[in-house]
Structure formats: C-alpha cells, structure tokens
Amino acid sequence: MTSSMFAQELDQPAPIAQAPLTWRETNRAAPAAGQLEIHVVACGVCRSNLHMIEGDWVDGGVPAISPIIPGHEVTGYVSALGEGVTGFAVGDPVGVQPLWSSCETCEFCVSGRENLCHDRKITGEHVNGGYAEYMIATAAHTYHVPANLDLVDSAPLFCPGITAFAAVDKLTIGAGDTVAIFGLGGVGHMAVQFAALTGARVVAVGRTPEHLEVARELGAAETVDSRDPEALARIADTADAVITFAPADAVTAQAFDALKWGGTLVNGVALTLDGFPFNKAQTIHASVIGTRAQMREVLELAAAGKIRTVVDSFDMNTAGDVLTALAAGSLRSRAVLANPGVTTA
Incomplete structure (x- = not known):
C-alpha cells in the first residue's frame, strides 16, 4: 500500500x-x-x-x-x-x-x-x-x-437520504394527510419521496424553478414558488405537517403559516422562534442526521427502487x-x- x-x-x-x-x-x-x-x-x-x-x-x-x-x-x-x-x-x-x-x-x-x-x-x-x-x-x-x-x-x-428519512420518520402521516416540505435542495428532494411513500399528499415549496421541477418529477402533488405571496397564501393553514430544510427565519415563518392548528413541524436545520402561539397546539420536532437502523432502511428502499x-x-x-x-x-x-x-x- x-x-x-x-x-x-x-x-x-x-x-x-x-x-x-x-x-x-x-x-x-x-x-x-x-x-x-x-x-x-x-x-x-x-x-x-x-x-x-x-x-x-x-x-x-x-x-x-x-x-x-x-x-x-x-x-x-x-x-x-x-x-x-x-x-x-x-x-x-x-x-x-x-x-x-x-x-x-x-x-x-x-x-x-x-x-x-x-x-x-x-x-x-x-x-x-x-x-x-x-x-x-x-x-x-x-x-x-x-x-x-x-x-x-x-x-x-x-x-440527504438519511437526514430526510429521519425527519419524515418523526411524523405519523398517511393517506388523507398533507405534508409541505420547505427547502428543496439535496435533502428536500429526498424528503419529497419519503413523504410520498407514506401515501400523504406532498406540497413542495422552494424558490428555484429547477428544484420545483425535480420535486414534481419525484412525486410532489403540488409545487409552490416561495417568492410568490399569492401562492403561499393559497396553502395557508392547509398542511397537517411541515418539514423545513432551509435555515432562514423567513422560511420558518412560511412553514408555520402553512401548518394547521394542531399540526407538527419537523426542522432539519436551525430555526428561530418569535412569539410561538401556544393556543394553536402545534408541535415542533428537531431532527439530526439519523440512526444506523434508519440508514439501513434507506439503503433497502433505494435497492428496491422506491427512492432515487x-x-x-x-x-x-x-x-x-x-x-x-x-x-x-x-x-x-x-x-x-x-x-x-x-x-x-
């Protein structure tokens, strides 16, 4: 050697x-x-x-x-x-x-x-x-x-694979639920797929046309340009869960606007909370990387052709x-x- x-x-x-x-x-x-x-x-x-x-x-x-x-x-x-x-x-x-x-x-x-x-x-x-x-x-x-x-x-x-899987794994979601994913780069494009595998309706939110196109290719039922106030207004209070991968306070605010009362936010990045409204009974879960068991599940899903x-x-x-x-x-x-x-x- x-x-x-x-x-x-x-x-x-x-x-x-x-x-x-x-x-x-x-x-x-x-x-x-x-x-x-x-x-x-x-x-x-x-x-x-x-x-x-x-x-x-x-x-x-x-x-x-x-x-x-x-x-x-x-x-x-x-x-x-x-x-x-x-x-x-x-x-x-x-x-x-x-x-x-x-x-x-x-x-x-x-x-x-x-x-x-x-x-x-x-x-x-x-x-x-x-x-x-x-x-x-x-x-x-x-x-x-x-x-x-x-x-x-x-x-x-x-x-991206293990980080996205661990974030989605913190949610109890399935058919009839709506999940909005904010931040569609490397991690976000994997999260769209894992969320879609649950049977939930996935809304992908981002500011780059190429990222939005990839999200549609990977199973997002709807894509939203985060630079469009009217598009954001249409998804206000519609998501049972939101996942954030963009470390910006403005994105966190958009995510909470989309989240229903009683819904759950999972953050895979740092976030700042200003005046968190307890009366909406919303839940926040932080997610970091993932475990060895979860990593093996990601590889199994990829090998089975369920994600890419x-x-x-x-x-x-x-x-x-x-x-x-x-x-x-x-x-x-x-x-x-x-x-x-x-x-x-």
Whole structure:
C-alpha cells in the first residue's frame, strides 16, 4: 500500500471565493483497530461542507483538525481492514454517513439513538472525510451498499437520504394527510419521496424553478414558488405537517403559516422562534442526521427502487468550483465529486 494519496485539504477556513481548498498529495493513513480504509468512488457535496470551509462553525470547534479533508457522504470499496474488523472484506462496496463514530456506551448509543451521542465524531469535520482518493472509516459506522446500486448515485443517500428519512420518520402521516416540505435542495428532494411513500399528499415549496421541477418529477402533488405571496397564501393553514430544510427565519415563518392548528413541524436545520402561539397546539420536532437502523432502511428502499437520488457528477479535483456553484444556488439538486475510473478496491 502506498503511503500517499491526493485529497482536497483545507488549511484555514476562508470564503470559497478565496479558493481555500487545495488538491494535493498528502498522507494516506492506515486503518487502526476497528477501522477500515475505503477507496473512495464518490462524495456528495453538502452545504454544511461550505459552512465549515468558510469558517461559519469555527466558534464551535469545527474544523477540529488542520489541515482537514471535508466530505461526509461517501461511497467506495473497502481497500484495507484494521485489526479486529469483521463483516467486511476487501472489495466490498460500502458507504459512510456524517456520523463517523459514537462512544457505543452512553444512554443514547445503547438505546439505538447514537446520532445523539455527546461524544460523536462527524465525518469531514472532526476527522478527515471523503474529498479524497482514500478515507479511513469506523467499521461500526460503515454500511454495505447493495450490489444493484451505483456508487456515484448512492453517495447522497448517506446524508440527504438519511437526514430526510429521519425527519419524515418523526411524523405519523398517511393517506388523507398533507405534508409541505420547505427547502428543496439535496435533502428536500429526498424528503419529497419519503413523504410520498407514506401515501400523504406532498406540497413542495422552494424558490428555484429547477428544484420545483425535480420535486414534481419525484412525486410532489403540488409545487409552490416561495417568492410568490399569492401562492403561499393559497396553502395557508392547509398542511397537517411541515418539514423545513432551509435555515432562514423567513422560511420558518412560511412553514408555520402553512401548518394547521394542531399540526407538527419537523426542522432539519436551525430555526428561530418569535412569539410561538401556544393556543394553536402545534408541535415542533428537531431532527439530526439519523440512526444506523434508519440508514439501513434507506439503503433497502433505494435497492428496491422506491427512492432515487438526482445528482450531477464532477471530478474530485473540481471541488472548489462545485462549492462555488452551490453557494450561488445554481445546482439542480445534489452535486457529487467522483474519482474517475475507480471500479475496485
């Protein structure tokens, strides 16, 4: 095994316009006990990558190391096994989601809620991630990818997929219910599909024509341009549940306007509440990533053809350009960085 690889490294957070990522040769670590190495095929590009790269989370200790390799929705082939790893073999197609590790002993880990572990580590934020040729993963948080799934197309299942599934899973909805989804990017386009699978009527709300078109393709019964006050007024007080993936107070206000009295809001992003009306008896659920059990359900649904990702693929060495496009809002759905020609470990 060679001791080097190419990766996108961040030395110091800075605006993406200043090109803070560098595609360069760097150290290729060997897997320790309980770990495995992945020959990376693809890594999805998440807005949270942009937040970290631009320094929005420095006060919270992210990035935790320098230099760091971003990227937390990763697919590839197992290329090496650390001591004690079982259940995987070199050449297995696998994936990794944002939850890189958890302590396995706290009240959350032992009750199947490891996404709430206080000692969790996030892929590409606390440890090196998938904007690289190779990545080290924790075996306990690595997933077998079904053989019938394309690894480039599957990368977004490991962040938008699990995040959207966990949000919808917090709702008790079905035929006769209406669910409005606000924010139709990478996560939102998956949430439309999971909500539609329940039998509920899905209303997709966004401000980008391309995002609205994708939502219609994926099963939304109605799409609403969030820039159109009249269209928003027509869905006021009509939704049994709303899900928000756009971290803007204006969007939160739109979501509450659409929500019926007694309805439920699930937020997958930060929100600010101003004068929350107790007399409407509405419920708020926050949702963060998802559990290992939920991740496996997402992969099963994808393998069965019940959900799909909408992706545009770019070479791994173009990460800076892709993140610039993400910041400008010019991506149709989910961008994925790929290492050309990777077909085996």
